[in-house]
Amino acid sequence: MHPAPSSASSLPAPKGPSELRAAALAALLDPDPASKQAAVQGLYSAWGRGELTIDPVVDRAATEEARGLAIPGRPSRPLLVVPNALLRRAMNSAEGRAIGLHALSHIEFNAINLALDAIWRFPGLPPDYYADWLRVAAEEALHFDLLSRHLQRQGYAYGDFPAHNGLWEMAERTACDVLPRMALVPRTLEARGLDASPQVRAKLWQAGDRAAAEILDIILRDEIGHVAIGNRWFAHLCRERGLEPVATYEELAERYRAPRLHGPFNLEARRAAGFTEPELAALQAAALSYNHKSE
Ligand SMILES: [Fe+2]
Numbered sequence: 454m455h456p457a458p459s460s461a462s463s464l465p466a467p468k469g470p471s472e473l474r475a476a477a478l479a480a481l482l483d484p485d486p487a488s489k490q491a492a493v494q495g496l497y498s499a500w501g502r503g504e505l506t507i508d509p510v511v512d513r514a515a516t517e518e519a520r521g522l523a524i525p526g527r528p529s530r531p532l533l534v535v536p537n538a539l540l541r542r543a544m545n546s547a548e549g550r551a552i553g554l555h556a557l558s559h560i561e562f563n564a565i566n567l568a569l570d571a572i573w574r575f576p577g578l579p580p581d582y583y584a585d586w587l588r589v590a591a592e593e594a595l596h597f598d599l600l601s602r603h604l605q606r607q608g609y610a611y612g613d614f615p616a617h618n619g620l621w622e623m624a625e626r627t628a629c630d631v632l633p634r635m636a637l638v639p640r641t642l643e644a645r646g647l648d649a650s651p652q653v654r655a656k657l658w659q660a661g662d663r664a665a666a667e668i669l670d671i672i673l674r675d676e677i678g679h680v681a682i683g684n685r686w687f688a689h690l691c692r693e694r695g696l697e698p699v700a701t702y703e704e705l706a707e708r709y710r711a712p713r714l715h716g717p718f719n720l721e722a723r724r725a726a727g728f729t730e731p732e733l734a735a736l737q738a739a740a741l742s743y744n745h746k747s748e
Pocket residue numbers: 561564592593596672676
């Protein structure tokens with residue numbers, strides 16, 4: 454295990470609920486990136502000191518108060534647009550790199566929200582599930598902090614460019630059940646980040662932005678852990694429900710319209726994240742068949 458995401462292990466617990474799932478919802482609703490990030494890191498520290506309780510039973514999403522909540526809390530900028538409307542520039546220009554780093558910051562901001570949502574929304578899981586996702590939330594807050602500060606050093610800020618909402622749309626589609634959520638958010642969208650990371654890192658390095666390349670190294674290291682957590686709980690749920698994991702994944706990907714993964718795959722990182730050989734073989738076979746169809 455690598456060191457905890459926040460070096461500030463003495464951060465105070467945020468003001469508000471002392472029950473972890475209620476506190477995760479409060480942080481999710483916070484629209485301000487800096488205070489959301491501080492709330493998450495404060496929660497992670499408080500959890501480590503044993504200051505939070507956990508109620509895995511209450512179904513918060515089914516309550517009257519949960520209806521009409523503005524989830525997730527987010528700032529008024531960036532403007533959310535459809536993916537085709539996004540700005541694209543080559544990474545060898547300063548503005549192009551800033552646009553790329555901004556897109557990564559937005560992924561991390563959404564990833565904080567996704568981890569908090571996994572905690573508050575789904576009842577009935579073992580305490581380790583909630584602790585795992587709190588760790589993910591704290592690591593995503595660190596990634597957002599590293600990237601948004603780096604962006605500021607280039608003279609830009611989070612919110613300066615438009616962004617798309619694909620990650621959160623998958624969260625909404627899978628809000629009904631933790632099984633598709635685990636299958637399609639960490640094991641599909643975060644795992645796609647493992648595949649993309651080496652190329653993005655190489656472009657940043659070639660462009661001379663070594664600090665950004667080093668941030669990507671930290672992110673890749675942590676993201677392997679996030680995908681592993683997705684695999685852990687997907688496997689747990691499949692066992693509990695008597696489902697076969699490979700066929701179940703394929704069925705869920707189809708039903709919830711998951712993006713098709715075309716490769717190339719970062720098999721080393723995927724193995725480190727706990728994908729089994731039958732899962733990797735099925736992934737590669739599916740990619741081969743999409744690639745043939747699109748030729
Ligand atoms: Fe991340």
